[in-house]
Amino acid sequence: MRVGRVRERSLGPWVGLASGAVTTSTPLRRRWRRHGLNLHHLIDPATGRPSSTPLASATVVGAQAHWAEVVAKAAVIAGLNAGMKLVAAQQAAALLVTADGTVHRAGPWERYERWTPACGGTSPVRAG
Structure with a gap:
C-alpha cells in the first residue's frame, strides 16, 4: 500500500x-x-x-482501523509536536507530513516501511 504523496509529483x-x-x-x-x-x-x-494545523497529513498504523483513524485525526488537529507526543502515548506508528512536505516518523514507523523513493531500490510501481 502506498502512503499519500509527500510532495507534489512524488511517491510516498x-x-x-x-x-x-x-x-x-x-x-x-x-x-x-x-x-x-x-x-x-x-x-x-x-x-x-x-x-489550524501545520500538518498536511497523518498516516497511522494500528491494530484496528477505527482506532488508527481516531489517532490520525487527533494528530492532525493537535499539530506536529503534540501530534508526535499523542502517537507515542498511544504506542502507535505514524508518518506526519507538514505542509512544506517535511516528513516526520513517529513510533516504530520504519518497521512498516517497505520502500521509499530515497532507498535506491526499484519502485514497486510498474512502469508504463
Missing part, C-alpha cells in the same frame, strides 16, 4: 502489514470556502472550528 513510502490497518487523515480533502474563508472537516474541539 510503501507500507506492508501482516495484520492491522493503515489510515490517513488530511485537511487537504473535504475542503470548501464560506464567507471568504477556507474551511475543512477536521474540527478542533477547543474552538469548534476547523483546526
